[in-house]
Amino acid sequence: MKKIYLETHGCTFNKADTNIMTKILQEQGYEIVDNLEDCDVIILNTCYVKLPTEQKMITKIDKIKKNYPDKKLIVGGCMVEVDSQRLNKFAGDNCWIGPHKVDKIDYVVKKALNDEVVHEYGKTNIIKAGANIKSNNEFIHILQICEGCNGSCRFCCTRVARGALVSYPIDAIVEEAKEAVENGARELQITAQDTACFGLDSGESFADLLNRVAAIDGDFRIRVGMMHPKSLKNNLDGVIDAFKNNEKIYNFIHLPIQTGSDKVLTEMNRLHTLDEYYDILNKFKSEIPSLSFATDIIVGYPTETEEDFIQTLDLIDDIKPDIIHISKYMHRPGAESTKLKEIDHKTMKDRSHRVNDLKDKVMLEDNKSYVGLKCRVLVIDEGSSGGYVGYTDSYKNVIIKEEVELGTFVDVEIIEANRTYLLARLIE
Numbered sequence: 081m082k083k084i085y086l087e088t089h090g091c092t093f094n095k096a097d098t099n100i101m102t103k104i105l106q107e108q109g110y111e112i113v114d115n116l117e118d119c120d121v122i123i124l125n126t127c128y129v130k131l132p133t134e135q136k137m138i139t140k141i142d143k144i145k146k147n148y149p150d151k152k153l154i155v156g157g158c159m160v161e162v163d164s165q166r167l168n169k170f171a172g173d174n175c176w177i178g179p180h181k182v183d184k185i186d187y188v189v190k191k192a193l194n195d196e197v198v199h200e201y202g203k204t205n206i207i208k209a210g211a212n213i214k215s216n217n218e219f220i221h222i223l224q225i226c227e228g229c230n231g232s233c234r235f236c237c238t239r240v241a242r243g244a245l246v247s248y249p250i251d252a253i254v255e256e257a258k259e260a261v262e263n264g265a266r267e268l269q270i271t272a273q274d275t276a277c278f279g280l281d282s283g284e285s286f287a288d289l290l291n292r293v294a295a296i297d298g299d300f301r302i303r304v305g306m307m308h309p310k311s312l313k314n315n316l317d318g319v320i321d322a323f324k325n326n327e328k329i330y331n332f333i334h335l336p337i338q339t340g341s342d343k344v345l346t347e348m349n350r351l352h353t354l355d356e357y358y359d360i361l362n363k364f365k366s367e368i369p370s371l372s373f374a375t376d377i378i379v380g381y382p383t384e385t386e387e388d389f390i391q392t393l394d395l396i397d398d399i400k401p402d403i404i405h406i407s408k409y410m411h412r413p414g415a416e417s418t419k420l421k422e423i424d425h426k427t428m429k430d431r432s433h434r435v436n437d438l439k440d441k442v443m444l445e446d447n448k449s450y451v452g453l454k455c456r457v458l459v460i461d462e463g464s465s466g467g468y469v470g471y472t473d474s475y476k477n478v479i480i481k482e483e484v485e486l487g488t489f490v491d492v493e494i495i496e497a498n499r500t501y502l503l504a505r506l507i508e
Contacts, residue, residue, distance in 0.1 A: 081109065081110065081111050081120065081122070082110055082111070082120045082193060083111045083112075083113045083118055083119045083120050084105050084110045084112050084113065084119055084121045084123060084189065085112075085114070085115065085116040085123070085285050085456060086098050086101065086112065086123045086125065087116070087122070087123070087124050087125065087131070088125040088157075089125065089127040089136070089137065090125075090126070090127025090128075090133070090157065090158065090273075091127065091131065092222055092305065093156055093224060093227070093272065093334065094125055094127060095222060096208070096212050096223075096224045097125060097156075097157070097179055097182050098125050099212045099213050099222065100181050100183070100194065100208060100211045100212055100213075101123065101125075101156075101177075102466075102503045103211065103212070103213040104182075104184065104185050105185060106233055107144070107386060110189070116144075116148065116151070116190075117422035119151060119465055120150050120151060121152045121188075121189055121192060121193065122144055122148065122152070122153050122154070122203070122491075123162060123177075123185075124140060124141065124153065124154070124155055124156065124157070124161035125156045125161070126155060126156065126157035126160070126235065126242065127157060128157070128159040128162045128412075129158070129164065129237065129412070130407060130410060130412075131412070132410075133286050134159070134306040137159055138170065140171065141153070141155060141170065141185060141453040141466065143326060143376075145171070146173075146189065152174075152175070152189075152193060153161060153171070153174045153175060153192075154175045154176065154188055154189065155167065155171050155174055155177075156174070156176065156177040156178070156179070156190055156236070156306065157179060158179060158237075158241035158242070160177065160178040160179075160199075160201045161178050161179065161201055161202075161241040161242075162237050162240050162241045162413050163179075163413045164199075164416055166413075169198060172330040173197060174192075175196075175199070175200075175202045175473065176188075176198075176199040176200065176201055177201065177239060178200060178202060179200025179204050179227075179242065180201070180204040180227075180333075181201060181202070181204065181206075182206070182208075183211070184200045189445075190429075195344040198353065202366055203243045203244075205246050206227075207247065208225075208227065209224060209248035209249065209253045209256055210256045215251060217484060218265075218487075219260075219266040219460045219461075220265065220269060220487060221257070221260035221265035221267070221269070222262070222269045223253060223256065223257055223268050223269060223270050223271065223293070224272065225270055225272050225275060225278050225289065226246060226247040226273075226275075226277070226279075227242050227243070227272065227273065227308055228243040228244045228245045228246055228306070229242070229244075229245055229272075229273045229274045229277055229311075230245045230274075230277050230311070230412060231243065231274065231277075231308060231311075231349075231350075232349055232351075233348055234347070234349045234415060234416040235348060235378065235412070235415055235417045236412070236415055237413055237414045237415050238273055239273075240413070240415075242273055242284060242416035245277055245281045245435070246281065247278050247279050247280070247281050247284060247344075248281040248443075249282075249284075249287065250254045250284050250289050250292060253289060253293070254289075254292050254296070255320060257293050257296055261296055261297075261298040261300050262298075265300060266299070266301065266458060266460060266487045267300060267301050267302075267303060267458065267471075268293065268301070268302045268303070269303045269462055270290075270302060270303065270304050270305055271305040271306060271335055272306075273306075274306060274307065274308040274465045275305045275306060275307050275311040276307035276308055276315065276319070277305055277308065277311040282312070285315070285318065285323065286315060286318075286319060287315060287318030287319050287322045287405075288318075290302070290304070290319070290322035290323070291322050291331060294305070294322070294328045294329055295326075299489070301305040301328055301329070301330055301458055301473075302326075302330065302494055303330050303331070303332065303475060304323075304329065304330070304333065304334075304446045305334060306331060306374050307319075307334065307335055307362055308336070309335060309336075309337070309350075309356060310350065310351035311351060313356050313359070313360060314358055316363060317363075320363060320364055320367050323367075323368055324351055324367050324368055325355065327394040327473070328477040329375045330473060330474065331370045331371050331372065331473055331474045331475070332371070332374075332474055332475030333364060333374075334358070334374045334401075334403075335361060335373055335374070335375055336375055336376035337354075337357055337375050337376070337377065337395065338376055338377060338381075339377070339378060339381065339384065339388065339392050340354065340376045340391040340392035340393070340394060340395030341354075341384070341387075341388035341389075341391045341392065342354050342387060342398070344383060344384055344388050344499035346369075347381070347383045348378075348381060353458070354395070357397075361373065361399060369432075369478075370425055370473065370474050371385040371474065372402040372403075372474040372475055372476060373401055373402055373403075374385050374401060374402060374403035374404070374405065375399070375401045375402075375403075375405070375475065376405045376406075376407070376433060377396070377405070377406050378407050378408075379392075379406060379407065379409065379428065379431050379435055380408055380409040380425060380428040380431055380432070381409045381417070382407075382409065382421055382422055383420065384423065389431050389435075389487045393434065393435065393438055396435070396439070396442060397442065398441050398447055400441065400445070401443075401446075402443065402447075402476070403443065404434070406436055406439060408422075408428055408432050409422070409428075410422070429455050443499045443500070444498070444499045447497035447498065447501075447502055448497040450494045450497060450502055451478060451497050452493070452494060453493070453494050453508060454491065454492070454493050454494075455472045455473065455491070455492060455494070456472070456473065456490070456491055456492075457470035457471060457478050457480070457489065457490055457491075457492050457504065458470055458471055458489050459480065459485070459489075460487065461486070462486070466481070466487050467479045467481045468478055468480045468484050470484075470492075470504075471492070472480065476502055477500065477502065478494070478501065478502045478503075478504045479502070479503050479504065480492060480504050480505070480506065481503070481505070482505065482506045491504060491506070491507040492504035492506055492507060493505055
């Protein structure tokens with residue numbers, strides 16, 4: 081029996097793609113191992129969203145080829161679609177599999193084991209709903225609802241990799257979710273490049289999807305992945321009602337803004353304004369007072385002036401997100417903004433330090449407001465430094481030091497706040 085090792089980098093959607101490949105390979109009789117020392121074939125599912133990640137992927141491929149020359153390497157993921165020309169220079173003699181061809185993994189593995197080189201990539205309308213298995217954490221199931229997007233942000237290469245929007249049928253998604261819950265999943269992670277654009281190509285409704293998944297019998301929670309404001313603004317009331325009327329949905333949204341400047345939003349082609357962003361966020365908060373939210377910020381977009389950057393700092397200080405993802409702008413293959421001149425390194429470094437200092441301050445202050453609160457927590461994992469990891473109904477990350485059973489709900493009191501998590505004790 082041939083042994084396969086799969087390694088995944090990047091987003092939740094990419095992890096689900098690996099799960100699909102894992103399921104197919106297991107059904108074909110391959111043994112999946114968690115140590116590349118023991119395998120015959122290495123499948124590297126790559127991410128390519130940022131320049132540091134790109135460099136990490138290239139280093140990883142070079143290291144595998146150097147240290148394991150006798151093992152078959154298959155390169156998968158977004159790198160294959162975004163930068164096949166570059167990939168060909170240092171891994172052209174290896175097999176590839178793009179994110180739209182994960183259903184061909186058995187074929188690619190057979191070719192690799194037979195010392196043949198095939199490059200399977202290119203866009204398809206593959207429906208991935210129903211093809212996934214649970215992740216390495218038996219209590220979490222990633223629920224892919226659509227692939228691609230209908231946006232055209234000028235800084236992004238993900239659309240190059242994932243293509244135009246393809247929404248999966250609601251019935252197939254609900255059936256997969258139902259099976260996952262029956263098999264013990266306690267958290268369903270609804271994921272896409274933009275969850276809020278679900279159904280814009282098929283005529284189905286994102287709010288209807290949320291309601292139907294939440295109606296499944298069982299004691300579990302639903303985490304809704306990133307929603308682009310330009311997609312959400314036209315379906316806002318229905319989505320808010322779905323959150324408000326279904327206690328199984330975490331009171332948490334990921335709503336990226338990228339910049340606090342209307343001018344830069346236009347130059348990024350984000351297709352929404354600051355006022356529209358505020359309107360979405362304020363409506364959510366007014367209807368769901370316990371809401372927590374994450375946002376994304378890009379520092380140093382080529383057209384960003386010091387005044388634009390100050391507006392971004394003011395925005396963060398005003399809306400005070402629970403979680404802030406900061407990225408320094410860097411050109412990406414296929415992105416329209418690569419035609420622009422990057423700002424100088426010194427200015428980028430200065431702005432990055434300033435926004436990160438504010439991020440630390442805002443996130444810590446927010447978490448301190450939870451100290452002393454009593455809440456119910458779903459425990460889904462063991463902590464990397466001890467204890468157990470759980471999430472409140474507002475998806476606040478909680479560490480519990482006492483021993484608890486994974487996959488259960490427990491009552492806790494928050495006793496300490498850190499920037500990225502809360503420390504809690506069990507309430508007897």
